[in-house]
Amino acid sequence: EAGVTQFPSHSVIEKGQTxxxxxxxxxxxxxxxxxxxxxxxxxxxxxxxxxxxKQDESGMPNNRFLAERTGGTYSTLKVxxxxxxxxGVYFCASSQEWGYRDGYTFGSGTRLTVV
Amino acid sequence: AQSVxxxxxxxxxxxxxxxxxxxxxxxxxxxxxxxxxxxxxxxxQLLLKYTSAATLxxxxxxxxAEFKKSETSFHLTKPSAHMSDAAEYFCAVSEGNQxxxxxxxxxxxxx
Numbered sequence: 001e002a003g004v005t006q007f008p009s010h011s012v013i014e015k016g017q018t019x020x021x022x023x024x025x026x027x028x029x030x031x032x033x034x035x036x037x038x039x040x041x042x043x044x045x046x047x048x049x050x051x052x053x054k055q056d057e058s059g060m061p062n063n064r065f066l067a068e069r070t071g072g073t074y075s076t077l078k079v080x081x082x083x084x085x086x087x088g089v090y091f092c093a094s095s096q097e098w099g100y101r102d103g104y105t106f107g108s109g110t111r112l113t114v115v
Numbered sequence: 116a117q118s119v120x121x122x123x124x125x126x127x128x129x130x131x132x133x134x135x136x137x138x139x140x141x142x143x144x145x146x147x148x149x150x151x152x153x154x155x156x157x158x159x160q161l162l163l164k165y166t167s168a169a170t171l172x173x174x175x176x177x178x179x180a181e182f183k184k185s186e187t188s189f190h191l192t193k194p195s196a197h198m199s200d201a202a203e204y205f206c207a208v209s210e211g212n213q214x215x216x217x218x219x220x221x222x223x224x225x226x
Binding site: 042043109 | 210
């Protein structure tokens with residue numbers, strides 16, 4: 001089966017611009033997660049979708065970040081306007097119902113650099 | 116909230132030597148624990164997981180980890196390092212719908 005796909009793999013944008021990251025989860029996985037790793041620190045939770053609904057967005061840094069999941073399939077994470085501190089690697093993951101026990105399948109990540 | 120501590124952000128071992136990557140977690144209840152590995156230019160790959168079935172867990176590529184409740188530890192080991200083991204390793208614990216990760220340990224294997 002195809003894994004979790006993220007694109008772009010890399011993005012370099014200027015401060016103040018807008019960037020949209022996309023994630024295609026494994027087919028049939030209702031749960032979709034976004035995580036972020038900033039500057040070699042720990043990977044941190046951003047939010048969790050169950051199908052098209054936001055189950056938990058407690059990790060979203062601020063209102064410059066907007067996540068959507070159209071029709072419960074792919075998801076996008078938009079940063080508008082981007083700031084320097086938004087640089088990092090953004091990971092998407094998906095799982096079936098028992099992801100907290102069985103583990104998630106992660107994508108390769110999008111490396112975002114804001115200059 | 117959970118916290119995960121990985122001692123040593125960088126570990127170097129000689130090819131054929133023992134690999135030991137340390138992980139300690141904070142949890143007052145039996146946790147679900149995981150080790151993930153990230154090879155260069157790839158995503159996070161599940162190496163192994165502890166789900167309370169057995170304290171010694173075997174994963175892929177010859178890695179294993181032992182859950183020690185008294186020490187709140189879940190250290191990752193491999194008896195003999197191979198060049199292909201060079202990667203970054205992340206320990207994680209799940210709570211609710213979130214995974215809490217350590218800061219990662221970059222493993223270098225010296226020929």
